[in-house]
Amino acid sequence: TVDAVRAARHPEVAPGSFLCITVEDTGKGMEPAVQERIFEPFFTTKPLGEGTGLGLSTVMGIVRSHGGFISVLSKPGGGSSFQVHLPLAETPAPDANPPARANPPPDPPPKTVRILLVDDEEAIRITTGAALESSGYEVITAAEGSEALALFVRDRPGIHLVITDLMMPDLDGIGLVTALRRMAPDLKIITTTGQNSLARNNRIRQLGVRHFLLKPYTAEELLHTVNAALNST
Template sequence: MNLCTNAAQAIGEKGGVIEVCVEEANIETDAAANHPDLKPHPYVKLTVRDTGQGMGRAVMERIFDPFFTTKKQGEGTGMGLSVVHGIVKSHEGAITVDSKPGKGTVFEVFLPMSRTEAASEALPSGPLPRGNERILFVDDEQPIAEMGKQMLERLGYHVTARTSSVDALESFRARPQGFDLVITDYTMPNMTGAELSKELLRVRPDIPIILCTGFSEAFSKRNAGAMGIREHIMKPVVMHDLAEMVRKVL
């Protein structure tokens, strides 16, 4: 999700093409051989290619650094690609980037292929739980905010999306009774989701809040409860899980 979000932002309003490809990779013959830290093992290679603005070597050398960003202030935290890098490394994989200004960007992710067959899980059957309540959805990444809004609207909810936690707080202060639920990202510039939740609860102590986070190691249900937050959900958010969580909280 973060790689595709990054690609979409690189393309911008002028439009372009994003290609996503998943295939098996042989460490002896594929580009994975360029990673001496990879163990001899069958790998899955995920490639995300875009025709966006591209970037120079100076930017590429820092692209995975926490909080490094080329976006304008307020448009992102610079944590997206750092999170991707952390996830890949935690699974004993590798990630590469190739880009040139004006020529687009290619990310390649190598992840070890499972040696055992995954246990089959029954997909949820029946219609998803729906509602018609008013929801304030907050995420500093525009594509994620739009996707969250669309998912919730498909479930029947009336959604106001904000890409700034500061703007979201202003909207809530202007109409504290105008929302039945707030769903907010955890890591955002200027004001984190935790800080936003604290301010929202100060305005209206009974407002239900769901916190979305990709930092499982630094956040828990106990943390959420201590903040007065009803629930938290891990990214990437799946529509079924979101539908169930919203009804549980409301």
């Protein structure tokens, strides 16, 4: 059981009954400074080229999307223990005298903000999508620019924001933004990139994009930028 005191450490968690899954190793453990950052997207202690830094952040995003949280216990030389806490579903006892016809369940509350997320890296789509969905946004994803254009044409009235990577095969981010601007001049757009190019940034500004995310970015930076873009005029 997770009580109110423990739940308060995790703003997205409500007190109640949880299932705990523990995964332990006998490795070299982690320093406190490393533990504080292990769930950040793109953070890794591995040498350059040997890790994406997206594994644990992806897991955290999935667990949070189910209303859960992860606890970590580790010390240098003493291995690590990860405890995944997931809320238990509460199934009511069957009614001994059920009504002849049950009332239909109420419709779920509408999600008023739909975001089209475009990135050719699946791990980034999963992590970023989970962070957005855990904050109440509805997310549809595309792996490249052409797919994103097709989705936008299909769902155009219901898409309020596009978040797109700039470096993609086939139709890249600049090509996608150019096409979107022709169809919807007032569409709110955020671009993301891991390479801060002055020439590319100038081109994006010329296309009317005013909100950017430089990879790697945190969930807090992501949500702050999304909020700013949605409230911009």
